[in-house]
Amino acid sequence: MSTAALWARRYGALIRAAWLVDLQYRADIALWLLWGIIEPAVALGIWWSIASAAGGDVDGFTQLDFARYFFAVTLINQLTQAWDAWSIDHWVAEGEMNYRLARPLNPVHEAIADNLAYKARTGTIVLLVWLLAAWFWPIVRLPVHPRRWLLAAVAIVLGAAIRFFNGFAIGLLAFWTTRATSLIELQMALGVFLSGQIAPLDLLPHPVAVIAHYLWFPYVIAFPVSLLTGVGDSASSVAHGFIGQIVWLVVWWGAYRLVWRRGLVRYGAVGG
Amino acid sequence: MSHAITAQDLSKHYRVKVRDPGLRGALYALVSPRYRDVTAVDRLSFQIEHGEIVAFLGPNGAGKTTTLKMLTGLLYPTAGTVTVAGCNPWTGGSAFKSRITLVLGNKQQLLWDLPPEETFRLNKAIYGIPTEVYEAQRTELVDLLGLGPLLDTPARQLSLGERMKCELAAALLHRPTILMLDEPTLGLDVTAQDAIRRFLLDYRARHNATMLLTSHYMADITALASRVLMIDRGRLLFDGSLNALVARTTPLKRIELTLAEGATPEQIARFGEIHHFEFPHATIDVPRDEATRASARILMSGAVVDVSIQDPPIEDAIRLAFAEAANTERPPAPPLVPLVPRP
């Protein structure tokens, strides 16, 4: 069997298994999704009120802009979400890492397959909710623009990859500490601000927006959102966005490789 | 590769953090942590041949699981060398991992919410098992373990015994030549334990597989293992057959006598040391290798109507061996018995 065929089969089997397991937990996934929808809905509600009190717009963001922005945030947050740090924590704490390490397959592939299955499911649901909303509520309709949508799709994949390796690398700290998930929760709280989940980055105080641009958070959500909604998608900012995505992907992939190798040595030295 | 497994001076030391109880202890440990070295495995050397079933014996915390994990490549030894299936476990990579399998009695790899069949399919892909090999092996395992009716029930709905059988099947689909079994019968009822044992023997017979096993159930050891490695506090106390272990620790055999009318203690005492005398029953202890001759002589003497030679239960033999080890002081203690000669 060629290497490519082996990997195709592996991923096919891993995704199939993940899909079937998720199917057992569809009620739970629906509940997580509810959370994923209410959080941006709350932010949208507040900004909507502020814009209406201010006479229609906040620093140039109209109510319509806010509506599209937070619909896009909901979708992209769902498509880039990564829960792997919690899985790794569970594997290490419960001793389930042992048989994973005894198999000829790096567990990162299992996590990637899990993400693909999970995101296919929740992303589709959010997309359907959006389509349904757009049916009744014309202002959240996006102008048809295939080229931009294609770029947005690429940006979402890269953003998801950044968030995945970021979460996986920090999750692997479970080899050293039982508090790796607290660390990822802290990072998530910062990310809500810095990735544009609570407000478009342009509305943040200037120093915060500047700091955000030197971190990976905006490249995960704000940048794909700008591509999808077509706000601030000049050629130079698109190029800047993709370069930033690639740089941060390399950084977090490298961090994952480093932590994985050192983690294995550590695990081999002290056990689970 | 001449041996299935070779371990040479295998050692494992841990550094454990020690802290005093209470808030002060916690704070203090934060500022200046103190460590203590613990020796989990201490210079173990042994070889295991292809097709051998070897059991690790020892109390909890003796270093059995640590050794098993080092042989699987999950733990790095502090010192010493290991060769398993011709590979170094922690650098062997996929080639090594495809030759072994690890079964943990208290942790399962079956996908909890899905039927075992799904785990089989997943493992087929992970190990890259060609379809013909997979079909053949799957059919064989399903037959041997009687899995037919279980395959489409979610794992969480199976009984512990059924789950363990499926677990074994999932672990053996890639035809590993070396099986590391950590408490494979943990918590199972007697029937299920027996089924697992018979399966393992059968599997060994078919594939000449090498098995290393730890278990708390003596029946597992006696039924499966042709050889035991006895470990206590990380050191190898004994390496050899169970019979040799019994002979070593209990040099005497006990003979139960049913006395003939008028037999006296004095008459009986000529044959061995009286342990108990209560007409018409008596027991005497004789040196192990003279037991048969002694019983023949007793029978001919006419003082008894029946004799039976008792072997002390293996559990007792093992308990005695560990008690002996505990009595010997730590550092000097050489192995009680010469190890199996190295070729």
Place this chain on the structure above:
Amino acid sequence: MVPSVADAAEPRLELNTWAVLRALIRLSATLELQYPANFFASMFGTLFWLTMAVLTVALFYSHTTHLGGWSFWETVALLGVFNALVGVVEGVFRPGIGSLAEQIRHGSFDLVLTRPVDAQLYLTFRELDLWRIADFVLGLSLAGYAMHKLGRPLDAAHALAFFITFASAIAVLYSVWLALMCLAFWLVAIENLPTVFDALFEAARYPASAYPKALRLVFVYLLPVAWTTTIPASALVGRLSMLGVVESVGVGCAALLVSRLVWRAALRRYTSAGG
């Protein structure tokens, strides 16, 4: 009079609810003291989350002066109330009744039913996460600081109104948790019922009036958790009438009663269906 055999054999048990409560709380405290590092982690976490929450509010107010008629420091006071309630939820509700679904699935709920105490009470206080008291204290401190900033010293009447409405809010939240977790008796397959609460409680961070009409309909009337922070905070900053205080007591009592009825119905179903 000769004592009967039964009297002699059976020890007199004094079933004292308070003694059970005290014992459970002492047990939780002993357990928690085993892990003092958790206190610092919890404290640090609370401070961090509070800072982020205040920054979020500050962000909103950097673009407006009033949100649904509430000024910045009024909203911060509400945030303090929200955080104090989070402390109650995380410290008592989640480890206690929040574990109901899991207990039913693992069968340990049967063990609870065999005890000679009220199962609801036992379950509620079975386990406490006492370090979360940090959320409670820091939340109320934040509310107090906001009051100071507003320049409105708290008089006895307002303090009393706040105390009553806050207690009512806890009663409503408790009832929502209990009713929600009772769903586990019917839907055994759902693991994360508390997630429903978490998602809805998100909306309670801000004054109910801050939402546009359509959303207010959902957050306030359809899923009334948003009231639980707005009402006590209103009492604190002096926006609530006497009538409002009385109403909140009525709502709190009604909620407790309804949830108790749901609990009894669920229990009847559980015991008659044999698990």
